[in-house]
Amino acid sequence: MILTQQVQLKPTEQQAEKLKATLELCNEVCNWLSPQIAEEKSRSRMKLQKKYYYQVREQFPKIGAGQTIMTIWQTVDSYKAGKKGIVRTFRPHGAMPFHPNCMRPLDSAISGVSIWTCDGREKIPVVMGDYQREMIEGRKLRGEADLIYRDNKFYLHLAVEIPDVEVQEAFWHLGVDMGIKNIAVDSDGTVWAGNHLQNVRCRYDRLRAKLQAKGTKSAKRLLKKRRHKEQRFARDVNHCISKQLILKAKDTGRGIALEDLTGIRDRVTVRKSQRRIHSSWGFYQLRMFIGYKAEMRGVPVVHVDPRNTSRTCPRCGHVAKENRKTRDKFVCVSCGFAGPADHIAAINIGRRADARQPNAACDEVKTA
Template sequence: MKIAVQVRLYPDAAQEATLRATLDLCNEAANLASAEAFGRRTFAKQALQRLTYGRLKDMGLSAQPAIHVARKVAGAYATLKANIRAGNLGKPGSKRRRKAEGKPIGFRRDAAQPFDDRCLSWQIADRTVSIWAVGGRLSRVRFGCSKQQHAALAAHRKGESDLVYRDGKWFLYATCDIPDVEVKDPDGFLGVDLGIANIATTNDGTRHSGKRLNRVRHRNQRLRAKLQRIGTKSAKRLLKARRRKETRFAADTNHRIAKQIVTEAERTGRGIALENLTGIRDRVRLRRPQRVTLHTWAFHQLGQFIAYKATRAGVALVHVDPACTSQGCCACGHIAKANRPNQATFRCTSCGFAEHADVNAARNIAARGAADWVAVSLPNAA
């Protein structure tokens, strides 16, 4: 499996100025290539490269950076096409979709730029890199990372690295190709119910409360609204400084929860069963106060974290149909809305079974995970 390892660059003043000029030039070239692609309706990688290569070279790019700029532009249009096909930009004729389709894709001055091993070399033991730049190659640019990241780079780094400038800091995102771990045959499944009141609940009864995360989000929402109303230069500076704090907090919380879930599944020899929540924002109808919570809740991120950590640990993972998991009784299978009198309570109107609603849902998910695993694995065994 492929993972991205983020390392922090520590260029001196001269190196930073050169990196800034390099990123500016690459994205200026990307905007030129994007305009050519849009005007000629040429979006394939090879065709766009042939169309723009000479002009990109004339701008001052070397051969490999010019190729990567063309590929970056082609990839951006491929992503746009996929989003349109998936309906993420609205229906045909909608204002948002017309806006996306009616002009070339633009690239910010500090948009990330990929480099391959011909443009960027790593001296991992010395914690330095050498990178192509405007006016000549930059050597011995220092980078910093944790021991775990350093070990991953030394053992598994392979492929492209992205140069990123964010909030006044320089980063490299290095691709590491981790060998696949053989998935162990699971002895049952750990069902995980993802929710808002409780971010994640397992069928063992472990509940990871979302109260603290939601409290932080509501506080940040009120603070953003207050600063936006004020609108002064100082308020805008505070808004800019705080814009990533909530994202980092949510990602850290999700990493911790995912690690605990995968560790428990690995310890007990079980697989993990998750709900397939694709399209939940379109399916679910909530009261106005709950909508902000739903639409800012990083449930997809948590699912991704659980998935990749499970893959690295060799833990089986299945996604199950979420239909009626919260209304069905895990004891007798009876499904009714009346089984769920409130958010936290489940009481079966047929057999009288009572349990926390999220734990009951997690048990249903675990049972479906086991059934789906058998359905998939038996044909292979035969």
């Protein structure tokens, strides 16, 4: 298993200038390559590397062999995702992957790194938290490392090889329904409400609007200082929820069952007043956190079709739109079974995974 860990570099002022110049050079190469890659039919890294390697070395003599390969790969990869027909552009200080030969740790504890710059190699100290140190020390680094420049600080994203954990066999699953009002509800009835997170986001929205309208230097300075706080708070909430779900599933010998919400933003139309809330919904991040934490602890994860999970009665199996009276309330029109709609959905998600039919959707049953 490969996990990415973030550590901070502590360069001197001179080293920081060299790192910035290196990022500027690499992104300049990417911008030079981008229009040419856009015209290529192939998106193969190796084919395009063979075609453009010597052209890049000739056009940009200061760039090394390893980083020439990385800039070509970075440009090619940018065209594998996103809209077609748009020429990609790269920011001067945008993140850049570094070839393993261009970034080497000084020791097994990663107390520092030897990193290539356009003005020669530099040995730069590294600082990290206790968790990162525990995950990195004595373990093998895999592939390239990403150099990131953010808020006048440099970070490295290191890919660390973690021993695989045998996945436990699960005959029963803990169903998890994800949403906006309730971030997550499991089939045991535990609710992680989203009202506090939404209140925090609304407060930051009001503060941003107020500071942007003011437009003074101090207002801009405060905007810059607070711009990542909301993101960090939401990320921490998702980390806490995913950890609790995995521990509960592990302790009870169950797997995790999630809805397959791929493409939901494109399929669902929301009112203008709800667009900000809908676009800030972090279900994908929560799903990713659950996925990697489950893999670390050997808990199986199953994705099921979400259709009609909140309209199906878990007692009699009747499916009807009328079963869901309101957003929060479920009342079966056939047998009268009632309960919170999100809890009902979580139960049905877990049962679909138990039945080993993750892609089977129930058709609506019409009654006379």
